[in-house]
């Protein structure tokens with residue numbers, strides 16, 4: 001399948017064929033491909049749980065409000081945000097970037113580029129992602145608005161804003177996974193209809209983790225797999241050329 005075909009093939013499948021299991025290694029490959037998705041500042045504040053255990057699938061399907069997309073699934077893939085890992089992820093990226101600059105930048109520019117990255121990942125990123133009951137986000141907003149008076153400045157810096165930033169990047173990975181699956185003629189359904197407290201408990205997730213999307217997967221079962229034709233708002237209403 002080319003990209004166009006894969007995008008057209010992908011539908012939200014709500015009923016899977018129990019007789020047709022999916023190779024777990026192929027799913028794992030698609031999850032690995034999803035790591036190629038872009039993420040804000042390359043912080044990659046997410047992780048993924050590949051659920052293959054039938055008992056665990058049944059428990060999570062129940063937490064997914066017993067939707068048929070979950071109860072009939074062969075496996076589940078759960079994308080989880082990990083804003084709480086901002087410190088270690090920033091350090092990982094900084095360590096990589098230092099080597100990257102040494103390998104790929106002209107000698108005379110290396111010192112300044114490394115210093116810039118140290119400020120960005122060592123100071124700015126930790127300050128942007130740290131949370132404390134909304135208070136630090138409020139301070140960030142005041143600082144950002146003050147700078148904005150003199151020059152363009154990113155203003156989405158409250159604690160709610162950074163949570164959106166983290167979920168946005170995680171959702172891009174989830175979508176990349178679904179496209180990778182479609183390219184292999186494998187079906188998926190993204191779900192946000194679930195009880196997040198129950199799911200977190202089943203997966204034993206830490207407090208700072210948030211469930212972004214639960215994706216069920218399998219092979220669509222005939223006409224029951226897809227609920228009718230695909231509906232999209234007329235393109236002219238969504239497309240604005242300036």
Ligand SMILES: Cc1cc2nc3c(=O)[nH]c(=O)nc-3n(C[C@H](O)[C@H](O)[C@H](O)COP(=O)(O)O)c2cc1C
Nearest residue numbers: 010011012014067069189190191192193194213230
């Ligand atoms: C973030 C998100 C959450 C969704 N949650 C559910 C869900 O809980 N249950 C469900 O059956 N479909 C869910 N969907 C699927 C949408 O209903 C579906 O994408 C939409 O109707 C368009 O159909 P298509 O995916 O077949 O093109 C969700 C989709 C997204 C992107």
